[in-house]
Amino acid sequence: MRRILFESLLRRPLTEPAPALDDPELRALASEMKTRIDAFFGGSLSIRMVDAGSCNGCELEIHALNNPYYDLERFGLKFVASPRHADVLLVTGPVTCNMREALRRTFDATPSPKWVVTAGDCALKGGVFAGSPAIVGGVNEVVPVDLHIPGCPPTPTQLLKGLLALTRGPRGSSPSG
Amino acid sequence: MTIAESFDALDPVADCRPWPRRAVDAAMWSALAESLADGARTLLGLWGDQSSVHMALLGGTSSVAIASLDCVDGGFPSVAAHHPPAARFERAIRDLFGHRPIGAPDERPWLDHGRWPDSAERAAQPYAFLPAIGEGLHQIPVGPVHAGIIEPGHFRFTANGETIVRLEARLGYVHKGVEGLMAGSPLARAAKLAGRCSGDSSVAYSYAFARAVEAALGVEIPERAIWLRALMAELERLANHLGDIGAICNDAAFALMLAHCSALREQVLRANAACFGHRLMMDAIVPGGVAVDLDARGPHILRDLVAKIRKAFPRLVELYDNTASLQDRTVAAGRLDPGLAARFGCGGFIGRASGRAFDARRILAFAPYDHLEFEVPVLTEGDVDARVWVRIREVEQSLGLIEQILVRLPAGDSSTSIGEGSGEGMAIVEGFRGDILVWLRLRDSVVERCHLRDPSWLQWPLLEAAIEGNIVADFPLCNKSFNCSYSGHDL
Numbered sequence: 074m075r076r077i078l079f080e081s082l083l084r085r086p087l088t089e090p091a092p093a094l095d096d097p098e099l100r101a102l103a104s105e106m107k108t109r110i111d112a113f114f115g116g117s118l119s120i121r122m123v124d125a126g127s128c129n130g131c132e133l134e135i136h137a138l139n140n141p142y143y144d145l146e147r148f149g150l151k152f153v154a155s156p157r158h159a160d161v162l163l164v165t166g167p168v169t170c171n172m173r174e175a176l177r178r179t180f181d182a183t184p185s186p187k188w189v190v191t192a193g194d195c196a197l198k199g200g201v202f203a204g205s206p207a208i209v210g211g212v213n214e215v216v217p218v219d220l221h222i223p224g225c226p227p228t229p230t231q232l233l234k235g236l237l238a239l240t241r242g243p244r245g246s247s248p249s250g
Numbered sequence: 251m252t253i254a255e256s257f258d259a260l261d262p263v264a265d266c267r268p269w270p271r272r273a274v275d276a277a278m279w280s281a282l283a284e285s286l287a288d289g290a291r292t293l294l295g296l297w298g299d300q301s302s303v304h305m306a307l308l309g310g311t312s313s314v315a316i317a318s319l320d321c322v323d324g325g326f327p328s329v330a331a332h333h334p335p336a337a338r339f340e341r342a343i344r345d346l347f348g349h350r351p352i353g354a355p356d357e358r359p360w361l362d363h364g365r366w367p368d369s370a371e372r373a374a375q376p377y378a379f380l381p382a383i384g385e386g387l388h389q390i391p392v393g394p395v396h397a398g399i400i401e402p403g404h405f406r407f408t409a410n411g412e413t414i415v416r417l418e419a420r421l422g423y424v425h426k427g428v429e430g431l432m433a434g435s436p437l438a439r440a441a442k443l444a445g446r447c448s449g450d451s452s453v454a455y456s457y458a459f460a461r462a463v464e465a466a467l468g469v470e471i472p473e474r475a476i477w478l479r480a481l482m483a484e485l486e487r488l489a490n491h492l493g494d495i496g497a498i499c500n501d502a503a504f505a506l507m508l509a510h511c512s513a514l515r516e517q518v519l520r521a522n523a524a525c526f527g528h529r530l531m532m533d534a535i536v537p538g539g540v541a542v543d544l545d546a547r548g549p550h551i552l553r554d555l556v557a558k559i560r561k562a563f564p565r566l567v568e569l570y571d572n573t574a575s576l577q578d579r580t581v582a583a584g585r586l587d588p589g590l591a592a593r594f595g596c597g598g599f600i601g602r603a604s605g606r607a608f609d610a611r612r613i614l615a616f617a618p619y620d621h622l623e624f625e626v627p628v629l630t631e632g633d634v635d636a637r638v639w640v641r642i643r644e645v646e647q648s649l650g651l652i653e654q655i656l657v658r659l660p661a662g663d664s665s666t667s668i669g670e671g672s673g674e675g676m677a678i679v680e681g682f683r684g685d686i687l688v689w690l691r692l693r694d695s696v697v698e699r700c701h702l703r704d705p706s707w708l709q710w711p712l713l714e715a716a717i718e719g720n721i722v723a724d725f726p727l728c729n730k731s732f733n734c735s736y737s738g739h740d741l
């Protein structure tokens with residue numbers, strides 16, 4: 074272990090300088106968001122993830138946001154264990170009939186102000202699962218959605234861009250309630 | 251000859267390939283259920299159809315067959331009455347097709363939570379968790395929404411102080427009606443759905459679905475496609491095992507392993523994207539072959555990847571092995587008895603960490619694995635540590651397989667037209683989590699009925715057994731070491 078830790082001190086971190094190296098807009102966006110988050114939440118944004126029926130592909134890529142390459146926390150964004158601690162609900166999947174109530178209750182348990190961000194094509198209108206009687210449909214059938222991040226699944230870079238652009242979403246900086 | 255033995259002599263129903271499907275009567279059905287209970291056969295799957303039920307069986311070491319029984323008056327003799335591992339399959343059959351397992355030990359609904367437009371009336375009742383009675387016992391309900399980035403399911407713990415005396419899982423929260431959507435779907439749409447049963451096993455599901463379609467229609471695919479499929483399957487296994495090893499250690503409060511393993515996993519996913527256009531290689535395997543061929547850069551990218559992992563991984567293994575605080579958590583925790591693993595026909599690293607030497611790549615030896623050299627690591631300790639070690643050894647095997655495939659990858663076409671047709675086919679593919687079974691019936695190239703059985707069906711119930719006597723705080727660790735799929739199970 075000593076060797077690994079020692080090398081970690083000498084080696085450059087794996088963390089990439091910006092989520093999309095080809096995207097000059099992003100750095101500006103990140104710092105702009107930081108200012109806005111500062112105004113709202115005193116420097117950080119807590120995200121509570123809710124799988125409302127996904128195939129688990131979206132979760133894999135959301136997990137990847139925490140790996141050393143993307144390192145979500147350096148942007149002041151972090152995943153929290155309870156909706157009570159959350160400012161943002163990140164919802165994946167079509168909403169299944171069996172998850173509808175749990176999603177609604179999680180939303181209700183999240184204190185205002187709060188945003189809802191959906192990730193993945195299924196979350197929009199059901200994606201490939203549209204038309205099944207076992208699903209309710211998209212997430213906005215159950216809770217108000219502020220921003221959607223497309224993809225099946227969205228790549229970590231897409232997710233990062235989406236989360237960073239949050240305060241520039243369709244509903245601007247006014248949260249869901 | 252006993253009744254169950256005479257099953258093997260029955261004439262198969264026309265057109266199910268490559269394994270025979272045989273129609274049986276109720277007496278033979280129950281005799282087969284008894285042969286599961288006495289260990290002569292292993293249950294591979296049990297599923298419903300419009301007016302019948304089908305049961306896939308593994309006899310001896312590698313002979314696969316399907317038994318079918320017409321339901322009389324909407325019922326069939328319960329298999330679970332003889333062989334408990336069949337219980338959840340039967341509950342799901344009743345929820346989805348209405349066929350009632352006569353004499354079943356557990357009559358509760360399973361996937362039907364009373365929330366569907368056509369839910370059964372009995373499903374609207376509050377769910378009756380199994381009772382646990384005793385002085386000082388208390389219950390802890392957890393979920394369906396969990397703390398963390400994880401799929402939903404409900405766990406009901408009954409504990410005596412810190413010690414778990416019973417865990418009961420309630421699943422079905424992410425039931426999306428995949429099999430319902432498949433019925434009536436053209437192949438292209440059905441293939442997309444198959445690749446989204448469980449996102450972490452997208453390749454393995456697409457692989458199994460494509461092989462079942464090809465079996466049903468009698469299509470031979472080009473050699474190159476056969477090898478590319480295995481290449482993708484090994485990359486998927488590699489990425490998932492790396493992720494799991496890191497995540498298990500993280501649940502034992504050792505975040506350093508997670509950081510290193512997740513960085514390696516990321517490199518695999520980036521190589522996947524560079525070679526096959528998608529980080530999880532979704533929709534890359536299609537009936538008839540593969541949708542994306544490996545271009546000239548591909549072999550270099552993958553050789554590079556293998557070299558990097560070969561360099562970094564042994565040190566992480568050493569780290570795992572030499573960190574006492576980590577071993578203290580994983581050794582002897584969540585022990586799964588080998589007898590139970592065998593009885594449930596539990597596949598994947600869970601089965602192999604508890605002495606069950608089943609790996610579809612070896613036992614059913616489908617191409618190209620019959621031409622590849624690899625070992626199937628098997629341990630008998632059955633604890634969290636053993637499940638980590640099986641994954642570690644499998645990472646090493648997958649690296650070797652990727653190298654072999656790159657050397658031997660034939661040139662030529664990577665897909666062929668599958669034409670139009672009808673027929674019945676089944677395939678079993680070894681995903682990272684275990685054996686995935688797909689059975690389907692096609693009519694004029696449209697899916698009439700398709701069943702997809704995730705390995706988790708035969709693993710979830712064993713988590714409940716493995717956790718008994720452990721402390722509540724060790725549940726996340728044990729659960730992670732199982733890493734069952736919610737979506738693959740709930741469908």
Ligand code: SF4
Nearest residue numbers: 127128130193194195
């Ligand atoms: S968007 Fe795609 S990856 Fe995400 S849950 Fe839906 S099917 Fe799975």
